[in-house]
Amino acid sequence: MARDTADVVIIGGGIIGMSIAHQIARRSNLKVIVLEKGVGLGEGSTGGSSAITRQRYSKLESIRVARDGNLIWRNWAEYTGLSEPVGTFHDIGVLWMMHDSIQGVEADKDRLVAEGIDAVMVDAADLKNLYPGVSACMVPFDLTGEIEHECADGDAFLIERDTGFFDATGALLDVATAARAGGVDVRMRAEVVDVSVVGGRVTGVTLADGSSIDAPMIVNAAGPWCNRISAMAGLETPWELVPTRIQVLYRALPAEVPRPVPVTCDAPGGVYFRPEAGDGQIILGSLLEEDELELADPDRYNQTADRAFIDTKIHALHHRLPDLPYVGVPGGMASLYTVNRQDVLPIVGPTTIDGFAVVNGFSGHGFKESQVIASMMAQWITDERADLDTDVPMEFFSIDRDPIDIAEHTVLA
Numbered sequence: 001m002a003r004d005t006a007d008v009v010i011i012g013g014g015i016i017g018m019s020i021a022h023q024i025a026r027r028s029n030l031k032v033i034v035l036e037k038g039v040g041l042g043e044g045s046t047g048g049s050s051a052i053t054r055q056r057y058s059k060l061e062s063i064r065v066a067r068d069g070n071l072i073w074r075n076w077a078e079y080t081g082l083s084e085p086v087g088t089f090h091d092i093g094v095l096w097m098m099h100d101s102i103q104g105v106e107a108d109k110d111r112l113v114a115e116g117i118d119a120v121m122v123d124a125a126d127l128k129n130l131y132p133g134v135s136a137c138m139v140p141f142d143l144t145g146e147i148e149h150e151c152a153d154g155d156a157f158l159i160e161r162d163t164g165f166f167d168a169t170g171a172l173l174d175v176a177t178a179a180r181a182g183g184v185d186v187r188m189r190a191e192v193v194d195v196s197v198v199g200g201r202v203t204g205v206t207l208a209d210g211s212s213i214d215a216p217m218i219v220n221a222a223g224p225w226c227n228r229i230s231a232m233a234g235l236e237t238p239w240e241l242v243p244t245r246i247q248v249l250y251r252a253l254p255a256e257v258p259r260p261v262p263v264t265c266d267a268p269g270g271v272y273f274r275p276e277a278g279d280g281q282i283i284l285g286s287l288l289e290e291d292e293l294e295l296a297d298p299d300r301y302n303q304t305a306d307r308a309f310i311d312t313k314i315h316a317l318h319h320r321l322p323d324l325p326y327v328g329v330p331g332g333m334a335s336l337y338t339v340n341r342q343d344v345l346p347i348v349g350p351t352t353i354d355g356f357a358v359v360n361g362f363s364g365h366g367f368k369e370s371q372v373i374a375s376m377m378a379q380w381i382t383d384e385r386a387d388l389d390t391d392v393p394m395e396f397f398s399i400d401r402d403p404i405d406i407a408e409h410t411v412l413a
């Protein structure tokens with residue numbers, strides 16, 4: 001059977017693995033092979049991602065990772081070196097409607113501004129001027145319809161003005177194109193079935209077709225399948241990284257809803273939503289841990305959204321966008337992300353096995369963090385820096401850290 005060699009083998013061609021490959025190619029001539037089991041790109045979490053690029057987090061390091069990533073999304077063509085990238089950035093703003101006091105919102109805003117983020121606090125009147133289609137109600141909303149609801153405007157809201165969302169598959173195609181242009185060998189239908197370790201050090205991988213690749217560095221970027229790859233290498237880790245089914249619903253966004261509609265995090269409704277590219281549709285997901293379904297097997301789950309999910313969450317959307325007509329049947333789908341049950345943050349970098357690195361457990365943050373995490377990994381692998389590199393230390397996410405004390409064990413983290 002064929003035997004190949006590489007300096008770095010990356011297992012998984014999602015946004016994380018492909019971005020690491022691209023970031024290595026930006027700064028070195030290392031021979032990098034990306035192995036992706038799928039027929040096409042984006043068959044894992046990345047293909048289902050809402051790709052929101054908000055920067056508000058509870059931990060300063062997470063804010064900085066999102067901020068440094070935002071700079072890359074803003075300079076995408078220059079960063080990828082592509083004259084006509086497929087992916088587009090929609091910096092339509094992110095509106096936070098949380099249950100915070102005015103002082104709480106102000107403190108949040110100050111924290112972001114101090115990090116160079118263009119954040120402002122607005123009151124209900126400002127909100128209605130900026131986003132006339134969006135209700136300013138902050139009264140908790142019962143999605144079953146059993147409790148009578150009377151709207152009352154909130155006092156203070158936070159807006160991140162310099163970000164919004166990207167398109168996930170466009171970004172993935174672009175980094176794949178840029179990586180290939182930089183010499184990376186991207187192989188599809190290339191499923192890794194074994195990772196060889198000799199004397200505590202990785203030596204290579206075996207593929208499902210029986211071929212193998214010798215390499216001194218193997219990166220596990222297998223998304224929801226990451227535990228299988230770590231098990232192949234015999235890695236023992238205390239981290240509980242759980243493939244998790246997550247649903248989104250779609251609804252047409254007709255002309256009678258006043259524009260613009262920002263990316264919205266709606267705490268009273270327990271949902272987030274954003275317009276799809278083209279502005280004719282809304283995509284909505286949940287902010288609640290109770291809507292995350294842990295799976296034993298990432299290959300076996302229902303990929304259509306549950307009727308009950310659609311039929312309840314839809315009311316949160318109509319509450320927030322009162323001009324949205326109750327016509328047509330909303331659709332939905334389910335896909336996967338990988339939740340780190342201990343602290344909802346990823347584990348990134350070297351492990352106890354020499355040459356075996358992990359980049360796993362991103363929960364609902366991995367799209368926006370991908371370019372910066374890739375920058376950290378490439379700095380570590382090549383010992384070289386490049387334009388737009390982050391200064392956030394990779395050790396913040398290291399596998400031997402203690403769980404980080406975060407404000408919310410949800411997708412908001």
Ligand SMILES: Cc1cc2nc3c(=O)[nH]c(=O)nc-3n(C[C@H](O)[C@H](O)[C@H](O)COP(=O)(O)OP(=O)(O)OC[C@H]3O[C@@H](n4cnc5c(N)ncnc54)[C@H](O)[C@@H]3O)c2cc1C
Pocket residue numbers: 011012013014015016017035036037038042043044045046047048049050051052053190191192193221222223224225229246247248285335336337359362363364365366367368369
């Ligand atoms: C519904 C939804 C909404 C989201 N919204 C956001 C958001 O708004 N903002 C945000 O930042 N993040 C969001 N995320 C999270 C983000 O999309 C993920 O964190 C990110 O895509 C993870 O990328 P990845 O490359 O690690 O994983 P994946 O995209 O899953 O890539 C892993 C790849 O590894 C491949 N693979 C697995 N096993 C093998 C093997 N044995 N051999 C070869 N290849 C293998 C898989 O086929 C897959 O393509 C969302 C995710 C979902 C599901």
